[in-house]
Amino acid sequence: MTHTAPIPPDLYRVARLGWHVHPVRAGSRAACFRGAAGQATCHLDTIARWCARWPGCGWRVVCGPSGLFALDVDRPGTHAADGVAALAALVRRHGPLPPRPMTRTGGSGGAVLFFAHRGEALRGHAGHPAPGLDPHRGPQAVTIPPGTHPATGGAYTWRVPPWVVPPPPIPPWLAALLAPPAVPSRPVPRMDGERMRGTLMRALHAVCDAPRGMANTTLNARAYALGRWCGAGLLDPATARDMLLHAARLRNIPPAEARATIRSGLGAGLRNPRPGG
Incomplete structure (x- = not known):
């Protein structure tokens, strides 16, 4: 007989939105089982079985299958760079961000901003487009509520939940800043x-x-x-x-x-x- 457990309300809501999630060990970013990111799902029966097997676990959403781009904004404390100040400077230079889902991270109290990813080519390396900003897309994953930070024990919470404000398109200026550098084309030699x-x-x-x-x-x-x-x-x-x-x-x-x-x-x-x- 397969045992299931109640799905935490916030997790239930994001799964209903099509966000693909997988469990991580309580107070950790380590997946509860090997290959979890590749098996991330929005199927409620599977999530309920995971809840029963790993009660009190944390959760991460995998961006690619969820159609998401996530921008992790670090706040000084557990991080060296001030991503909040860096993002504010970019907004002043390029224009405002649209209303979007946003979490409060359990570490320094930073944030993760969620946008709809519609196939734009984006870099996913920490420190882009500025120190303290960490973009996530494709197979990359970010922690969402319910869960706790592995270093501080602080809880992840929703500042703006996605069932209230859906993820908007990535602002064009942000997508442009994150676009991979163009590969210079090699001139084709011609035979005279x-x-x-x-x-x-x-x-x-x-x-x-x-x-x-x-x-x-x-x-x-x-x-x-x-x-x-x-x-x-x-x-x-x-x-x-x-x-x-x-x-x-x-x-x-x-x-x-x-x-x-x-x-x-x-x-x-x-x-x-x-x-x-």
């Missing part, structure tokens, strides 16, 4: 005309000068080599194919055999492009 002609002519001579019985094998090898250039965007596949067909005619390779060999070699090369020029 002289280099292209040399590459094609080497393929032509290799096929024409191949030892007896090795013409088709050489054609395949040269098609693969040219295909790698094509895959890197340095050579036009049609140009490579035409040169290889010309080489095959000069070497008297049967047309159907040549076309099949060239198609196979070029295709394999295209799937394995050269890493650079």
